Amino acid sequence: MKRAINEEVFQMMVLDGLRSCGKSLSTAAAQGNVDSVRRILQDHRVEPDTLNEFGKTALQVMMMGCTSVACVLLDHGADPNIQDRCGVTPAHDAARTGFLDTLRVLVDYGASVNVPDHSGALPIHIAIRESNWDVVEFLAPLSNLGHQDNAGSKPLDVARDACAPEIVELLENLMASSSN
Missing domain, CATH: 1.25.40.20 (Ankyrin repeat-containing domain)
Incomplete structure (x- = not known):
């Protein structure tokens, strides 16, 4: 004993x-x-x-x-893909805070930008909501633009809700080119 x-x-x-x-x-x-x-x-x-x-x-x-x-x-x-108890990865945090250089490093080391957090949001959803447009431009070609968060919103829907016509156009063009 x-x-x-x-x-x-x-x-x-x-x-x-x-x-x-x-x-x-x-x-x-x-x-x-x-x-x-x-x-x-x-x-x-x-x-x-x-x-x-x-x-x-x-x-x-x-x-x-x-x-x-x-x-x-x-x-x-x-x-680089470790998630906290809310499902948030370092890529989500970099997208939220707008640190593009850090996000690039994370991606270079294998961070996935297509891992959803517990709300279903990808880093691109968060970057759009936070108006981090340079981050959105970086993430857009790497992201699953058809992914819906738990509210059913795709990145394009979030961009429309954010009244961001340039981002809407970017996402629409990417989606059109990927379907061809």
Whole structure:
């Protein structure tokens, strides 16, 4: 019996240590501190997808405008398609916040722009709603434009609702060319 308790205590200590490492990595990423992120990954051998105390990875909480942090995490094997409990991926976050350079890096490292969050929204749905037009232009040729979110809206519907005639035209042209 005493041995089982010791093993349980040991497992709790290991888990606490992992949370602490995840917290340090996430904090450095959220602050955009590239050197600290690199040091934690290399010197402390922390896995890039280690969860912090909120159940998020460093890539999910990183300063979205800091592409160098994204590159370091991705170079060390971070999963660009990891979803949080709401189904949100780093690509959704980059689309929401309008950081095109970060989104490009994520896509270059294999991020899918066709993974829906729990509301069924793809990153393009979010970029349109947030009026991040340069992001929409980047995402449009890569996205499944026939995908409907949980409300039944395709990206074209969202663009019409947003009164964005240039984006409506872009999406209509892409859809017409893909059907040919």
